[in-house]
Amino acid sequence: MIKCGTINRVEVADFDCKTATDSDLSVLKSLVYENKIAVLKNQHLTPGEYVEFSKRLGTPEAYYQPMYHHPEEKNIFVSSNVSKDGKRMGVPHTGKFWHADYAFMKKPFAFTLIYPQVIPAQSRGTYFIDMGEVYESLPEDIKTKLEGTTCKHSVRKYFKIRPTDVYRPISEILREIERETPEVTHASVFTHPVTDEKILYISEGFSQQMFDRDGNPMADEFLEHLLILSGQKDNAFSSPFVRMHQFEKGDLLFWDNRSLVHCALHATVAEPTESFRITLHDQYDFCQGVDELNQSVADPVLRNVGT
Numbered sequence: 001m002i003k004c005g006t007i008n009r010v011e012v013a014d015f016d017c018k019t020a021t022d023s024d025l026s027v028l029k030s031l032v033y034e035n036k037i038a039v040l041k042n043q044h045l046t047p048g049e050y051v052e053f054s055k056r057l058g059t060p061e062a063y064y065q066p067m068y069h070h071p072e073e074k075n076i077f078v079s080s081n082v083s084k085d086g087k088r089m090g091v092p093h094t095g096k097f098w099h100a101d102y103a104f105m106k107k108p109f110a111f112t113l114i115y116p117q118v119i120p121a122q123s124r125g126t127y128f129i130d131m132g133e134v135y136e137s138l139p140e141d142i143k144t145k146l147e148g149t150t151c152k153h154s155v156r157k158y159f160k161i162r163p164t165d166v167y168r169p170i171s172e173i174l175r176e177i178e179r180e181t182p183e184v185t186h187a188s189v190f191t192h193p194v195t196d197e198k199i200l201y202i203s204e205g206f207s208q209q210m211f212d213r214d215g216n217p218m219a220d221e222f223l224e225h226l227l228i229l230s231g232q233k234d235n236a237f238s239s240p241f242v243r244m245h246q247f248e249k250g251d252l253l254f255w256d257n258r259s260l261v262h263c264a265l266h267a268t269v270a271e272p273t274e275s276f277r278i279t280l281h282d283q284y285d286f287c288q289g290v291d292e293l294n295q296s297v298a299d300p301v302l303r304n305v306g307t
Contacts, residue, residue: 008035017053040252058280080274095264098232099205104155106294110282114253120271125246135200148213149188153206190287204232
């Protein structure tokens with residue numbers, strides 16, 4: 001087991017994604033588990049090469065909405081406000097809220113890769129919070145209260161309206177959201193399968209409702225208090241838990257999606273920006289009991305408790 005502490009960005013120079021050995025990749029993943037974020041410098045990859053590299057690190061899964069897909073590689077999620085030949089690829093202004101990727105799905109991801117393509121001149125970076133560090137900082141009475149609790153997650157709050165949704169009744173769109181991405185339940189605190197670190201698994205973007213160890217809804221104020229303590233309600237991003245990581249052209253960011261929540265940095269004045277994201281499963285369960293827990297909420301009667 002790797003024992004780790006808080007976010008400690010590691011920059012990796014002289015690493016070639018195209019020629020890296022299996023041993024190189026094993027060391028790289030260990031760096032990410034231990035330090036939470038690794039940045040591979042000076043990468044020059046085609047979309048196809050990027051996907052092939054990702055497959056050597058884990059198992060990619062394409063985002064469930066095709067409008068985000070790269071036209072040549074569906075495993076690449078495109079965030080872009082750049083038009084090329086009068087056409088726009090992907091979706092602009094993604095991720096401007098605290099979240100862990102795919103927390104609203106039954107099986108969230110272990111890793112996230114971000115490969116920036118067009119770098120804004122001023123606002124270039126992503127905010128991160130280490131939720132293992134947050135859990136460790138909590139008072140003992142709150143840790144005790146968290147034991148055995150679960151949290152319901154949904155994409156509903158930040159679902160992006162698509163061009164095809166114009167003039168559709170909102171009730172119809174909401175029914176589609178619930179059909180394609182029904183609410184899921186995850187443990188509020190779980191043990192990381194590699195590092196043994198305890199992670200507080202909540203986010204401002206996706207967490208909707210907490211339940212006690214007996215399955216009873218908890219007061220909304222408790223979830224709100226945890227979000228405040230974690231720094232996710234600090235609009236000035238001044239919390240000691242918030243770290244902002246900038247990037248340069250050629251950087252490929254690789255982070256632990258179990259441990260970190262992140263929030264994209266967007267400028268108040270729009271600048272051209274484009275990035276390619278791939279999300280990966282590793283060889284471990286996301287956390288212990290993830291399958292059993294979400295089988296228990298597959299029943300719509302159980303799933304709607306507390307709504």
